[in-house]
Amino acid sequence: MTIDKDQKPRGQSMIRMLAMPKDTNWLGDIFGGWLMSHADIAGGNQAYQRAGGNVVTIAVDDFEFIRPVYVGDVVTFYCRICKTGTTSITIGIEMFVDRPGEPPDHHFIVASARMIYVHIGDDRRPRPIPEELTKTQ
Numbered sequence: 001m002t003i004d005k006d007q008k009p010r011g012q013s014m015i016r017m018l019a020m021p022k023d024t025n026w027l028g029d030i031f032g033g034w035l036m037s038h039a040d041i042a043g044g045n046q047a048y049q050r051a052g053g054n055v056v057t058i059a060v061d062d063f064e065f066i067r068p069v070y071v072g073d074v075v076t077f078y079c080r081i082c083k084t085g086t087t088s089i090t091i092g093i094e095m096f097v098d099r100p101g102e103p104p105d106h107h108f109i110v111a112s113a114r115m116i117y118v119h120i121g122d123d124r125r126p127r128p129i130p131e132e133l134t135k136t137q
Contacts, residue, residue, distance in 0.1 A: 007109055009096050011080030014042035019073045030069035035095060039063070039113050042077035043091040047117035050081055050089050051129050055117040061090065063113040067097075074098045075110065087126040088118050 015038060023034045040057055047055040069075060076096050083090040095111040098104075121127040 007094075009076070009078040009094055009107070009109075011078040011092065011094065012046065014045045014077050014079045016074055016076045019069050019071055019075060021071050024071060028071075030071070030073070032065055035065070035069065035075070035111050036060075036063060036113075038075070039077060039093045039095065039111070040115060042079050043093050043113070043115045044117060046079035046081065046091050047089045047119075050084065051117075051119035053127070054120050055089065056120055056124075057115060058088070058118050059116040061114040061116055063111070065111050067108070067110045069095075069097060069110050070099070072100045073110075076107075082114065084129060086128055088116055089129065090114060090116050 017038050019030045019034070023030050025031045040060075044055055044057065074097065076098070078094045078096065080092045081089060082092045091114070093113040093115060094109055095113075096107050097110050098107055119127050119129050
């Protein structure tokens, strides 16, 4: 995946998180797993809305760390639907940071991902995405 470091967010803002000291690795940067975990939650929210019901993560198709995230950064997770299949939904996720001490309009990308979710029923088995929802893609 090629990322333009000056790009603007694409998609819907799903969650915003404040990076805290407890989320750091041994170098003092925010642990990559923290970003991955919240990206999965954000993408799952978008997939849930699209499917009209429960979804589970089945794959992380791509995850790219572009810049470090620091304590005090506010990370916004933007999600967009890339593809809808019979039971699956591929979500593109972009993570942008607002950093303390920077101008309020200085919002920049720190990571991006593509994750795949499957719509499931109460029996936890794959379930088709309702047709009226797939037509709106």
